[in-house]
Amino acid sequence: MPDVSVVGPEAGESIQLGPTVMRILEDGSTTGHRLGIGEITLGPHTDGPPQHRHARHDEGFYVVSGAARFTVGETVYDAPAGTLVMIPPGAPHTFANPTDSTTVLLNTFTPDLYVDYFRDLRDMIAGGRPLTPESTVEAMSRYATEPATDFA
Numbered sequence: 001m002p003d004v005s006v007v008g009p010e011a012g013e014s015i016q017l018g019p020t021v022m023r024i025l026e027d028g029s030t031t032g033h034r035l036g037i038g039e040i041t042l043g044p045h046t047d048g049p050p051q052h053r054h055a056r057h058d059e060g061f062y063v064v065s066g067a068a069r070f071t072v073g074e075t076v077y078d079a080p081a082g083t084l085v086m087i088p089p090g091a092p093h094t095f096a097n098p099t100d101s102t103t104v105l106l107n108t109f110t111p112d113l114y115v116d117y118f119r120d121l122r123d124m125i126a127g128g129r130p131l132t133p134e135s136t137v138e139a140m141s142r143y144a145t146e147p148a149t150d151f152a
Contacts, residue, residue, distance in 0.1 A: 005026060020041065025037045038115070057144070060084065
């Protein structure tokens with residue numbers, strides 16, 4: 001019988017990235033690397049990464065609580081709790097929490113390629129390097145992701 005993964009509400013691998021916490025719920029080890037899942041908690045008035053494109057994976061966001069703002073190219077979507085946003089490879093995007101409250105997003109990666117990006121950011125911060133747009137873009141580049149400078 002295959003192993004089953006059960007991650008409780010306080011379990012998973014939590015990665016503090018400034019005012020954002022990424023809790024890795026599935027790193028691909030249970031899914032044969034077909035799917036990675038994380039829970040992103042954004043503090044009030046928190047910007048996400050620079051607008052970027054993934055070449056090799058789909059990314060999904062489900063707004064669990066609070067509200068988020070997704071920018072896809074030049075289009076802005078305000079997304080209250082209960083909203084699902086799916087980003088196919090090649091689509092320029094970013095997200096933010098422009099509100100006064102905390103926002104929680106369920107984040108999926110198909111395949112799981114991007115999970116290690118968050119671990120790289122954690123290690124970079126632990127090594128004394130600040131989390132800046134430039135250092136974020138550098139880490140993204142290791143995971144078939146590039147900045148969408150035409151929409152920055």
